[in-house]
Amino acid sequence: MNGFFSLAELGHYSLVLALALSLVQATVPLWGAAKRDSRLIRVATATSLAGFFYIVFAFGALVVAYVVSDFSVANVWENSHSAKPMLYKVTGVWGNHEGSMMLWVLILSLFGALVAIFGGNLPETLKARVLAVQAWIGSAFLLFILLTSNPFIRLDPAPAEGQDLNPILQDIGLAVHPPFLYLGYVGFSIAFSFAAAALIEGRVDAAWARWVRPWTLTAWLFLTLGIAMGSYWAYYELGWGGWWFWDPVENASFMPWLAGTALLHSAVVMEKRGALKIWTILLAILTFSLSLLGTFLVRSGVLTSVHAFATDPTRGVFILGILVLFIGGSLALFAWRAPSLRQGGLFAPVSREGALLYNNLFLVAATATVFAGTLYPLALEAVNGEKISVGAPFYNLTFAPLMVPILMAVPFGPMLAWKRGDLLGAAQRLAFAMVAAIVAVAVTLVLTGAEGALAPFGIGLGVWLIAGALNELLDRSGITRGNFKHALPRFFGLPRAAFATAIAHAGLGVTVIGIIATTAYQTETIRSLKPGESLEAAAYTLTYQDVVPRTGPNYREEVFRIVVTRDGKAVTAVAPTKRFYAARQMATTESAIKTFWFSQLYVSIGDLHDDGSVTVRAYYKPLVTLIWLGTLVMAIGGVVSLSDRRFRIGAAKPARSARKGRAAEAGA
């Protein structure tokens, strides 16, 4: 044997070794925890760290194969091209089925390793069981990769040039959207593992909720950003100016988000009050199950959309098997063990806990709605082969009405005291927010010429959320009660968790305003233009000048130069393009977007005609960027909450001060 060395082969072996370690990690620590054997328990930490190392190595080997264009690796040949820009060579690693599953297990083992490293103050048996459950998931997916989707299969002789990546995916969006989405999806596996571990253990430790909430929050944060980025990516890349299509793949990420948001709130109740234990465990199972379902929907190829690059049925069946095993297994475990868990504290219906439960019920109902809308067409197609598509009209009728009561209730939640609250008092203290919302409705009605009341109501709802969040902070610093003297120090003395809540809820309001404004007030102009002709989009005039060819690294494109004027004055120029990628023989449309404050002018190119004219689609989207800025604000709220590492005990106000009209909250 000669002295060569192959990184790709060592990467392959590394992945196999990671599976072997994962299988050890899935069994030995469980045994150790059952027998309270410290040595076996410690195996969990060591194998989880070693396993993480091997998966990182394997992933790195694959990245290197992409970077150096090693077309002897089949996966590289199928999805890369030597002329592709370096960024897309790297992001192309997860721009395909095999590579994206690699990213999935990489993130899964990263989370496992983090628990192993930072779980020092966790009860040992709990930690061992959590890591073991994590390893079950890891083993299942590693086995899936190695048996059905191995990225390290080699080609001999090696082809000279690769087949390039789907041009739609050759975008900065691919660099951030899937990693963030997976950090979210897979992050919920920690909550799941904690839930399963608690069920196996037969008790919910005191440390349980304190651990689960930050992990859930981290996952939620990434999922929020991941979904928002995916939405913005689809918005600018697909050329239709839509930012959400209720596409099954989008729903697949939205369902875990809804359930995860519910979990986040019920985990707060559990951490602070020790109540809703069983419900929280069930939600943790459901949230990760929905993440798995999302993975199944996208990876199995049961859906046909740009995301479904996997169409091999064996893969679908394998993932379905994983799905059934984990969802069925965990629910069975839940049914078996949950009755033996001790129930937590009691609370009155009108209380902080009650409000959070109200939130949970509506979020779960909303999740069920999306679930039905996503899976019903699939089920129908499976039964009688009929293809139907469930789109915006369905969700407008079902999802939107569920959102109204929950959004209206959001500002009330933080205003209520733990254990027993005062709804009327909360309403009185929200007077500022109510006035702000009503003013917003009135202003919107005036500005838009009073066409339709629904949209102004939606804008008012968004303002209600923002003002309500601010209202809560003001209230807690004493301003609304006329206590101005100590207001400022009190305001800055508020726990970071209070700011986190306010920021996240305000972010939700910002997103709502963006959604309503864009949906209700956008303008769309589609016209066929010859050079020199122009069209109007809202207050802007777009004049088509000419088209020039341009050559990119792995594509050629035609750049359509359009001058934008407003009231006769030149404002800017936009240049939407049509690209042609020779390697895949595919064309893409690159829209041009100009942002004016929070609103955007969106221009994309349709068909070219023989007479030299071209179809130009121009949209004016008022406040559209608020949709994504709002999610950013929500995520900032999440970060602030994460930074508050103090213990959280939600004590009911002492009886003697109950009539003073304000909840005493320790730690908050």
Add this chain to the structure above:
Amino acid sequence: MLLWLAIALFTAVAILAVLLPLSAGAKDVASGAEEDAAVYRRQLSELERDRKWGRIGETEAEAARAEIARRLLAIDREKTVEPDRKGDLWRRRATAVLALAGIPVFAVLLYMLQGSPGMPDQPLMARLGGQPDTKNISMLVARVEDHLARNPNDGKGWEVLAPVYMRLGREADAARAYESVIRIMGSNTARQTALGEALVMAAGGVVTDRAREAFQSAARDAGEGDEGAPKARFYLALAAEQEGDTAGATKQLRDLLEGAPADASWRPAIQETLARMEKAESDTASALFQPAEPQLGPVARNSPETPPANAPFAGGGAPLAGGGAPFAGGPSQDQMNAAAEMAPEDRMAMIEGMVENLASRLQDKPDDAEGWLKLVRSYAVLGRKQDAADAARTALTSVSDKEGRRQIAQLAADLRLPGLEEVPQ
């Protein structure tokens, strides 16, 4: 060997990850209740610290302390499993065996299932820079491509590469290469012809506008040595045929044959094509008088150069097939047999005569949807698109039956008759 060394090292580290924790000293594992109590005690001390530093109000601290104390008292002390010390040694041994034997056997077996331990990495740069592997033509092409990417104005390089592309079946790339050759080294008959040919191949046999331009410029530039650019003219004739001008195409080919030297190697090819076109024309003639059938359209265009997309009435003809009988005034079986035996010129004359008959009959009796459909279709098959369009327009104003008008509009749209591409709603 190096690879196997690395594999051995990796395996050893993996085994150690299991063995090391086993070898460390045992310690007591706290029960859940003890752990819970520890958590609450930590919380109490944290609370005390917060209170001292004034991070929390006295009332709040008092409430929180009460809450923590309540939880501390409520700790569930019932479910505690006593540590099992007896099985300690055998559990350790079992785990060690699992690690020492299980991990390497499992990993190597699974790896050998799909791995290729004998294959080195093959980064593209190293392959391009290494010794040329003359057997691998695609590698040679990649090498030249790489060179041309860096020196895009090397016309000679493009000229070498273009025919290789053609042989590899990469016609679009070949066309691009020829374009580069013409851009850098100037146009001449041979290059334009080659470019046109590549474009035709890339388009699946259709002489596209772009290809026709190339052939036209080839024919224009043709000098003494080019023998009058027979290849380009041949393709121009094909282009004419594809546009339905079969008569023009056959005429062009005949001119080409007449001007050709007697010993030209391409004579037989031209003669063959000419024969096929004439046969197609006669098929057209018989097809005209068949009852309308789905194959009616494509019959006239059954040459291999015609892609399906160019046969618009393949589908459009089908719904019109309703009436099975030959239209009134059409030829009888005898006439058709006679037509089949005629010389091509005579046959054309006979067909055109019959079409004229039909046209004049419809002028007298215009409210006849079936008749107009026949006439439009006949004109189209004969390549007289303008006549077909005029007939369709007349028909649309003179047929009283709504369904008939719809059919005519549909046919006109399917045939892409000038000005009638859209079906009016």
